[in-house]
Amino acid sequence: MPTSGKTGLPAADPDLGRLRDFVRAFVAGLDEPIEARARLLRDLVARDDWLPAEYAEPDPARYRQYLLHCDSAERFSVVSFVWGPGQRTPIHDHRVWGLVGVLRGAEIVQPYRRGPDGSLLPASAAQRLEAGEVDIFGPDIGDIHSVANAHADRVSVSIHVYGANIGAVERATYDEAGREKRFVSGYANRSLPNLWDRS
Amino acid sequence: MPTSGKTGLPAADPDLGRLRDFVRAFVAGLDEPIEARARLLRDLVARDDWLPAEYAEPDPARYRQYLLHCDSAERFSVVSFVWGPGQRTPIHDHRVWGLVGVLRGAEIVQPYRRGPDGSLLPASAAQRLEAGEVDIFGPDIGDIHSVANAHADRVSVSIHVYGANIGAVERATYDEAGREKRFVSGYANRSLPNLWDRS
Ligand SMILES: [Fe+3]
Ligand SMILES: [Fe+3]
Numbered sequence: 001m002p003t004s005g006k007t008g009l010p011a012a013d014p015d016l017g018r019l020r021d022f023v024r025a026f027v028a029g030l031d032e033p034i035e036a037r038a039r040l041l042r043d044l045v046a047r048d049d050w051l052p053a054e055y056a057e058p059d060p061a062r063y064r065q066y067l068l069h070c071d072s073a074e075r076f077s078v079v080s081f082v083w084g085p086g087q088r089t090p091i092h093d094h095r096v097w098g099l100v101g102v103l104r105g106a107e108i109v110q111p112y113r114r115g116p117d118g119s120l121l122p123a124s125a126a127q128r129l130e131a132g133e134v135d136i137f138g139p140d141i142g143d144i145h146s147v148a149n150a151h152a153d154r155v156s157v158s159i160h161v162y163g164a165n166i167g168a169v170e171r172a173t174y175d176e177a178g179r180e181k182r183f184v185s186g187y188a189n190r191s192l193p194n195l196w197d198r199s
Numbered sequence: 200m201p202t203s204g205k206t207g208l209p210a211a212d213p214d215l216g217r218l219r220d221f222v223r224a225f226v227a228g229l230d231e232p233i234e235a236r237a238r239l240l241r242d243l244v245a246r247d248d249w250l251p252a253e254y255a256e257p258d259p260a261r262y263r264q265y266l267l268h269c270d271s272a273e274r275f276s277v278v279s280f281v282w283g284p285g286q287r288t289p290i291h292d293h294r295v296w297g298l299v300g301v302l303r304g305a306e307i308v309q310p311y312r313r314g315p316d317g318s319l320l321p322a323s324a325a326q327r328l329e330a331g332e333v334d335i336f337g338p339d340i341g342d343i344h345s346v347a348n349a350h351a352d353r354v355s356v357s358i359h360v361y362g363a364n365i366g367a368v369e370r371a372t373y374d375e376a377g378r379e380k381r382f383v384s385g386y387a388n389r390s391l392p393n394l395w396d397r398s
C-alpha cells in the first residue's frame with residue numbers, strides 16, 4: 001500500500017470506485033439477512049487502499065465520525081470512525097442495526113446487557129477486532145456497547161454501516177448504573193467524498 | 200438574502216436542510232408523475248438562500264456541473280449548473296428524464312428534433328427560463344437541446360435533477376448536421392455537501 005511517511009495513511013487520490021461499488025451492492029442487498037450485508041463490508045475492509053486521507057484524520061481530543069455516504073431515504077449510512085491512540089467511546093446504544101468493519105489497526109468492543117436492577121453488566125468478554133474483521137449488532141441481538149482503540153500508540157480506523165442516518169439518530173450514552181443521557185452524534189465533516197464521478 | 204459583496208453569492212454556511220428535505224421528498228415521490236417531481240424542484244428553487252458558495256463558483260472558460268447528491272442506487276442525481284457570463288452548452292442529449300430549475304439569473308433553452316434527413320432542427324422557439332421556473336425533458340418528450348446563460352454580464356445557476364447519475368451516463372453532443380460525438384460529463388467537484396448532519 002502506498003503510504004505517506006508521516007502518517008501511514010494511504011496516498012492521495014485513492015480509488016473511490018471500491019466504496020461506490022460497496023454502496024451499490026449494499027443498497028441492492030438491503031433486504032438480505034444481516035450476515036449477507038456483513039460479508040459485503042468484510043469485502044470492503046479486506047483492503048486498506050481506498051479511504052481518502054481526509055476521512056481518516058484523527059482528532060487529538062476524541063474519536064471522530066466522518067460520514068462517507070447517506071442513502072437518499074436515510075435507510076442506511078456509511079461512516080469512518082477514526083480513533084486516536086487510546087481513545088474510546090462511552091457506553092452507548094444505536095437503536096438501529098449496525099456493522100463495524102476494522103480497516104486499519106484494531107478495536108476492543110465490550111457489549112453490555114441490563115441486569116435485574118437496570119444496571120449495565122458486561123454481556124460477554126470484551127472482543128478484539130483486528131483489521132479485516134466485522135462485528136454485527138442491533139436492537140434484537142444487543143445494541144449497547146463501548147468501543148476503544150486497541151492501540152495506545154497508533155491510529156485505528158473502522159468502517160461502520162447503520163440502518164439509519166446514524167449521525168441524526170437520537171440515542172443514548174450510559175453510565176454503569178444504566179442511567180441514560182440522550183445524544184445526537186452529528187458528523188465531523190462538512191463535505192463528503194464524491195463517489196460518483198466515473199469519468 | 201445575505202450576499203458577499205464581490206460575487207453576489209449567498210453567505211457561508213447556508214441551511215442545507217432545504218436541500219436535504221428536497222432529496223427526502225424527491226426519493227419518496229420517485230414513482231410519481233414527472234409533473235409532481237417538477238413541483239418539488241419548483242419549491243426548491245423558489246428561494247435562493249441555501250446553495251453553498253463552493254457549488255456556485257463559475258469557471259472562466261466553460262460552464263460547470265457540481266454534483267450535490269446521488270442516490271445510492273444511482274436512480275437520480277441532483278446537480279448545480281453554473282454558467283459564467285455568456286457561457287453555453289453544445290447541442291446534447293441526456294438519455295434519461297431531466298428537470299431544470301433556475302435558481303439565480305436566467306437561461307435560454309433551445310430544444311431540437313430530428314429532421315427527415317437526420318439533421319437537427321429547432322423543435323420550437325427558444326424558451327427563456329427565469330429564476331424560479333422549471334423545465335421538463337426526457338427521451339419520451341424530447342431530449343436534445345442546447346442551453347445558454349441568458350446574461351452576458353453575470354453568473355446564472357440552475358439546479359438539475361436527472362433519472363440517473365448523470366455525470367456517468369454515456370451520451371452525446373451533436374453538430375447541426377446531427378452527427379453524434381459520445382461524451383461522459385463527469386463532475387467539477389471532488390467533495391459533496393454533507394446534507395445529513397442534523398445535530
Ligand atoms: Fe457503537
Ligand atoms: Fe441538458
Ligand SMILES: [Mg+2]
Pocket residue numbers: 071072073270271272
Ligand atoms: Mg438512495
